[in-house]
Amino acid sequence: MTMTENLYQDSEGYISNKQVFSESFFELQIEDILGAVNQEMKLLNISEDKQLKIKELLEEIHKHNVETYMHSIRVGLLASRIGSLAQGLEQKPLLQAGLLHDYGKTTISNHLLNKKKGFNEKDYKNVQNHVLEGYKAIVSHFLFSAEIVVRHHQFNAKPYPEEIPQSEIHSKKTINKINTYSRIVALADFYDALNTRNDGKYGDKELSNEEKKGILIRENYDMIEMIAKMDEQGK
Numbered sequence: 001m002t003m004t005e006n007l008y009q010d011s012e013g014y015i016s017n018k019q020v021f022s023e024s025f026f027e028l029q030i031e032d033i034l035g036a037v038n039q040e041m042k043l044l045n046i047s048e049d050k051q052l053k054i055k056e057l058l059e060e061i062h063k064h065n066v067e068t069y070m071h072s073i074r075v076g077l078l079a080s081r082i083g084s085l086a087q088g089l090e091q092k093p094l095l096q097a098g099l100l101h102d103y104g105k106t107t108i109s110n111h112l113l114n115k116k117k118g119f120n121e122k123d124y125k126n127v128q129n130h131v132l133e134g135y136k137a138i139v140s141h142f143l144f145s146a147e148i149v150v151r152h153h154q155f156n157a158k159p160y161p162e163e164i165p166q167s168e169i170h171s172k173k174t175i176n177k178i179n180t181y182s183r184i185v186a187l188a189d190f191y192d193a194l195n196t197r198n199d200g201k202y203g204d205k206e207l208s209n210e211e212k213k214g215i216l217i218r219e220n221y222d223m224i225e226m227i228a229k230m231d232e233q234g235k
């Protein structure tokens with residue numbers, strides 16, 4: 001058990017890493033996950049101001065599209081907990097960036113957000129815009145997390161956006177950190193989609209746990225060690 005996990009345990013509504021990294025996580029009520037997220041924000045010492053801002057932004061996602069909202073809450077908690085599995089990673093930016101990674105989807109029509117197949121070129125362009133829109137909306141409040149948000153689709157088979165906006169951050173060390181954290185948010189994003197979306201991406205049949213694990217590893221091979229840790233925690 002990690003040190004942060006000890007901290008959580010005394011708090012009400014605690015969701016253990018064991019739960020977070022097992023399939024039962026995706027059956028939990030969203031209120032319960034949100035409770036754990038609120039607790040996590042306090043324990044990671046996110047300031048009151050920032051907590052309020054995050055809640056405000058999440059509420060906007062909620063009003064726009066419930067599915068995106070639930071996905072955002074789960075990805076926030078997942079990214080934070082993945083961060084707890086390796087040394088030297090800060091959970092705070094992972095939680096913030098995870099929660100807000102798809103905020104830009106509030107600018108996409110519900111018609112398009114709910115579409116499962118038959119995308120044309122224009123649809124792809126519109127969906128891809130969510131990355132830059134999200135970045136623009138949060139950069140003045142959460143600079144470091146915004147840098148993560150703007151990179152969360154850089155690890156796709158076809159990464160987007162093609163160009164990352166010029167950053168105010170110039171330190172090479174910090175940029176490396178941003179890339180590491182972005183990779184984790186992307187993994188949490190992929191993991192959540194794999195467990196919750198039934199858009200027929202991997203065929204029409206429901207996938208078994210073994211099949212999901214296989215896909216997770218195949219599509220995120222650079223993260224194989226982290227995936228092994230997640231798997232271990234879920235047992």
Ligand SMILES: [Fe+2]
Binds near residue numbers: 101102130
């Ligand atoms: Fe996204």
Ligand SMILES: [Fe+2]
Binds near residue numbers: 071075101102189
């Ligand atoms: Fe996402």
